[in-house]
Amino acid sequence: MTLINTVSPDFPPTHIAGWFIFNTWLQNTLNERVRLELHDSFSQQQDAIQSDGVDMIYANPADAALLVREKGFVGVARPANHADEAVIVVADSSPVQAVEDLSPEVRIALTAQPDVNTMGMIMLEPADVTPSTATKLERDTYVLVAKALMDGDADVGFFLKDAYENLSSIVRSKLRVLVTSDIQVVRHGLMLGPRMQQHRQVLLDALLNMNSTENGKEILSNLGFDAWEEFRSEDVEFMIDLMETLTT
Amino acid sequence: MVIKDITAADVSGDYETREITFHDGSTRTVLVVDEEVPYPDGRLIVSVTDLEGRITECNKSFVDMSAYSREELIGAQQCILRHPDIPSEIYADLWSTIKAGNKWQGYIKNLRKDGRYYWVLATIIPTVRDGEIVGYASVRRKPSRKKIEEFVAQHLSA
Ligand SMILES: Cc1cc2nc3c(=O)[nH]c(=O)nc-3n(C[C@H](O)[C@H](O)[C@H](O)COP(=O)(O)O)c2cc1C
Numbered sequence: 001m002t003l004i005n006t007v008s009p010d011f012p013p014t015h016i017a018g019w020f021i022f023n024t025w026l027q028n029t030l031n032e033r034v035r036l037e038l039h040d041s042f043s044q045q046q047d048a049i050q051s052d053g054v055d056m057i058y059a060n061p062a063d064a065a066l067l068v069r070e071k072g073f074v075g076v077a078r079p080a081n082h083a084d085e086a087v088i089v090v091a092d093s094s095p096v097q098a099v100e101d102l103s104p105e106v107r108i109a110l111t112a113q114p115d116v117n118t119m120g121m122i123m124l125e126p127a128d129v130t131p132s133t134a135t136k137l138e139r140d141t142y143v144l145v146a147k148a149l150m151d152g153d154a155d156v157g158f159f160l161k162d163a164y165e166n167l168s169s170i171v172r173s174k175l176r177v178l179v180t181s182d183i184q185v186v187r188h189g190l191m192l193g194p195r196m197q198q199h200r201q202v203l204l205d206a207l208l209n210m211n212s213t214e215n216g217k218e219i220l221s222n223l224g225f226d227a228w229e230e231f232r233s234e235d236v237e238f239m240i241d242l243m244e245t246l247t248t
Numbered sequence: 249m250v251i252k253d254i255t256a257a258d259v260s261g262d263y264e265t266r267e268i269t270f271h272d273g274s275t276r277t278v279l280v281v282d283e284e285v286p287y288p289d290g291r292l293i294v295s296v297t298d299l300e301g302r303i304t305e306c307n308k309s310f311v312d313m314s315a316y317s318r319e320e321l322i323g324a325q326q327c328i329l330r331h332p333d334i335p336s337e338i339y340a341d342l343w344s345t346i347k348a349g350n351k352w353q354g355y356i357k358n359l360r361k362d363g364r365y366y367w368v369l370a371t372i373i374p375t376v377r378d379g380e381i382v383g384y385a386s387v388r389r390k391p392s393r394k395k396i397e398e399f400v401a402q403h404l405s406a
Contacts, residue, residue, distance in 0.1 A: 099289065100393070123290060125369070128392045181290040184307070237377060238385075242294070245371040245387040248353065 002033045003055040003196055006048065008188060009039055010060060010113040012163065018222030019058075025219055026056075029206045030199050042112050055196040061186050062114035065240045071193060075231030076200055077207040078189035082225060085161040085181045086119035091149045092176045099126050099179055102155065104133035109145040109154035112138060118246050119181050120158035146171050185242060189231040204230060249325055253277040259363035266332040271339065278332060281363035285313070293368060293388040296375065301326045304383065315361040326386075331359040333404055346374050346384055355391055355399040367396050 005026065007019050016038070023036040034056070039045040042063075048054050049063070049071060059067060061084070067073035090096050106129050110117050121131065137154050139145045142163040148154040150171075161180060164172075190207075192200055207228040210216035220226060253276055256263075263279040270276070293313055295306040303321050311318050314329060321328070330339070334357055345352040352372045357365050368388035374381040 122292075122389050126390045126392050128394055179289045182309075183290075183292050185292075185294070237375070241373060241375055241385050242387060244351070245373055245385070246292075248351065248371065 005056040007058045008060040055193040073191040075236040077228040078231040079225035080227040080229040084186045086116045088178045089157045102127040104128045107135045107154045109137045109148035110158040254279045279363045283364045285366045287390040329358040331357045
């Protein structure tokens, strides 16, 4: 049997090789055949999850409820000290100085990254912005979100903080951060489906040890992390509760 | 329940002395300063309670905005933040909603240890583990000014 591993489509493109290297490490560690299947979009990945075509996933927190409650997934590990934070950005020339200056009919450029969009919408609530008053302009990449701001097509843009900081300094010089989230608890994590759970302990031990070998450190750095920590069942439940409070 | 009163040493500036009566009939004397502390942008104020509403966990934003120390908060009743301006019916509605296993959302004016106040949009949910409610979690965020004004006009304009 070949197990299927996948990664939330919001990982930075520069880490694609890192995930293939990680997958090879995974096969050697578990002594199982594991195929890495990457999806172009969240909706494609959802379809794969729904049809039980995923055994392991580096999951966006917004997908945790579906994975755990409907598909029987459990958490195994998550990157240590690595939270998703959102930034709301305007063009540097924009007259807007604070969220409260925005009108409820704001035009928002965003990607399909669900947790960032949830955090972004919450940060716009003080301006009476709701999903029904705002116009959303979905773009394939954060670079295109930046372009929509610079071209004047959107009033604000939602970015993953890390993605914003990775834009070139030329692009960033034409933009301005209006507000940055400091939420600290919205985090991606590795989760295992029913066919993979027998390996949880072996995998957890190996992941926790990863930063103690040269090879392991190399793999981690290609993923953009320093170390893994355990993603306990209570952590997963708390994350699901938290996302639940944020999506209404 | 017993919650320590707010004393003159805790506050600065002009204050008014008020008495709060909780749902169980117990009372607390608080000193109220008519000054709002703005909700910090980008933050969430998070706490988790047991079934009786005693705080078991809270994040740093919760501690910072309350003006209490973490030691004073952990184990304290969540109503340590109750402001005398908010009518009891709001909390009664909150508790009946969450006890029935549902999500409650509403605007709350909270009282700080220093007598000042802050407004939040609070979402409270039962934390269900293995099919049973084991406690409650609350996540507060920055509210819309317009919504607060509407709430004040509707509920606090006595
Ligand atoms: C998870 C949770 C969070 C709560 N957060 C607050 C809060 O921020 N401020 C507040 O005044 N009451 C809060 N309450 C309600 C209090 O438990 C309490 O009902 C309220 O302060 C009024 O006190 P009383 O019900 O004894 O009259 C919360 C309750 C729960 C279960």
